[in-house]
Amino acid sequence: MRNIIITGGGMVNKGAQAMTLIAVHELRERFPDHRIYLYSPVDLANRKLDKDVFTFDFVGWYPLKFAHCQHNLVQRRIILLRNRSELLEAEALYRNTDFIVDISGYALGSNWSDKICNDYLDILEFANGFGIPVYLMPQSFGPFDFGEERQALNIRIQKLLPTAKIIFAREKEGYDALVNTYELKNVRLTYDLVLSNTKIDLANIFTSAPALNLPEIKSNSVAVIPNSMNTNISDQNTVLALYTNAINALLDHGKTVYLLSHSAMDSDLCRKLKKSFLSNDKVILLEQDFNCLEFNELVKKFQYLVASRFHSIVHAFKNGIPCIALGWATKYHDLLKLFGQEQYVLDVRNKIEAAQMLAVIAKMDACHLEESVKIQKGLADVQQQNVFDVLTQHQKES
Template sequence: MMIEIKGSQFVNKGAELMVHAVIEQIKANWPDAELVMATNPNSPYVERAKLGAYQKLSIRKNIIDLNFISYKLPVKFRTWLKHKWGIVTEADITHVFDASGFAYGDQWGSLTIKALAGEIIRSKAHGQKYLFLPQALGPFTRSKDLSYLKKALPQADLICAREETSYQHVKGIVGENSNLHQFPDFTNLVTGVLPDYFVNGDQKVLIIPNSNMVGSRNNQSAWKSNYLRVLQDAVAMIRELGLQPVLLNHEGAGDGAICEQVNQACGGDLELIHETDPLKVKGIIGASHGVICSRFHGCVSALSQGVPCLGTSWSHKYERLYEEYLQSECLITPEITAEQLREAFSTAKQLACGEKQVKARDHFKQQSKDMWKTVFQRA
């Protein structure tokens, strides 16, 4: 059994946390399974090697997809590639666990949809399994994308939409299909690790930025002119409350640049955390007094651990997440004033420990357990 963990990377800490969550379940259910990960700019060989993952050879460049050739290669040659160089092809993979998070929809290129459709259809034709783990999907409005997806998605063994909006986007394509389910983000089952250097967390409020908030993928233009102002207001509010603001870089250079901008605008003396271990990032979030967050998995890590969390949004996935955790009031708008921000943070602290919210956290953890049961049944 050879399982590809697709859509994974090591720069975005949320994406890497999903990798850990997947591997944890694979080891528990299929301890002898072999792992495969594809190369990409954010998934260097060294990081993949630490997980013992084989490297997937992809024969695709832009619109040209020649991965069908891998099925025509002699088995002896593919075996030699695997054992000599640690390289496997699409033909060697028995299961694809697609953990892309948010990679398919109008906010991304059509080439991704075309490649996805081809891979699903080839997988079905060769008796392999293709399973989408919970992720945000859609919207899908481009005619070419819809044509590809209508042919491919019904052939997937399992499609897990992460929330109602994504579910409806896919349902509009496949209809009432038995392969379509709705399950929450599954990193809520992963236990974080608190690093020794993070002390007095109960006196610290994390600010976790997201470069997408001021990028082209965000269709809420008001955020582009207000985002830095809101984060600076957040720093001032935290200090006024007698707490310590801390900047946490959840993904790479883009987010790091925003951290530096906020730091310089607020005096240049803020604590800035660049933690590379996603388990430690989750541990830091769990040990904090509160969080003001623009990264989806940062929000999940806070909400699922009962940490007060104000969020911002550039995609429907944030609105649905906060609705599910019964904390929609904690998703702030770009026009929010400093006083309103303080009131919202007070609300977040009240809701984090509310009886209904505690039940919601427990409910979604059980949902994630049910999801994994479904995955291994379908696989």
């Protein structure tokens, strides 16, 4: 049995979960005789995660050392002496791999650390060491303003990105940055893979279908979904004030407000926001750690969202639920523009006045039914293409 390896995914947050489960489903539909592996050292080390419920396997070997030791006899000898069985097992897996699909949401650009960028590039270098084709599935890229002090990283990007079979950029800005900065010929502009997916067969993903555990949601409700990344762009007090203003405005419109984290990293923000409304029973903190399947069902129960996690908005749009996006990157603008919703983006990289927040919420509250219809029409156009179909064609030609 031949192998396919997925990189860049995992179970850490709902966005990564959704991309992983959809990738597994789409690959199983097209390559039913392949064994699928998820490269995720974090998940492999997580003892709380029941890995037996999945139809795919987790691997966590650090790939670069195995790539290097193919051509460096000294390194190879050292690794063989330290852990011969692990090396041989890894080599057997990799040499039997037909291709790698990377589903990183956003991990390459000058606003990320050298470590994050190099970890991303390690996959390409590792794949080259074993002659494995790599497809970089729809994700964000750039900017690439590295400066003189980071030229080593810039040179590494210039060397390794051309080795990918196809690079799928999901925003025009990222596409232009790749083409103009590195003169790449292997870049295509396409939609987010979660957004373009129309269905998943749980039998492709789970050994038995999981039960969904969903709370009751009151009518006339809105969810607020913060993102801790916003506190890296602006200071935490400013970000908390922004969400607090949004909650107060929603309460003024008679809404019940649910605070919901889309990632474990955002739970603390949700708790801090609830502390500001401790005595108000119309502000409800949902502390359950929902999986992406539960979140997809839960989002249907709200009139609209005030959301800062990219894939929380994607899940909402897939269900025709409008969103006010408090975003920190270009990807939010492109996503909402795709559905004619750009007037509902508030960019935390710029100063957001309280009056802006009030105006956007008032507009959404008055128009959310019309916006829902508009989103559903746009979704039908987006879902006419599926990026995974390219893999089928490429494998037939190889």
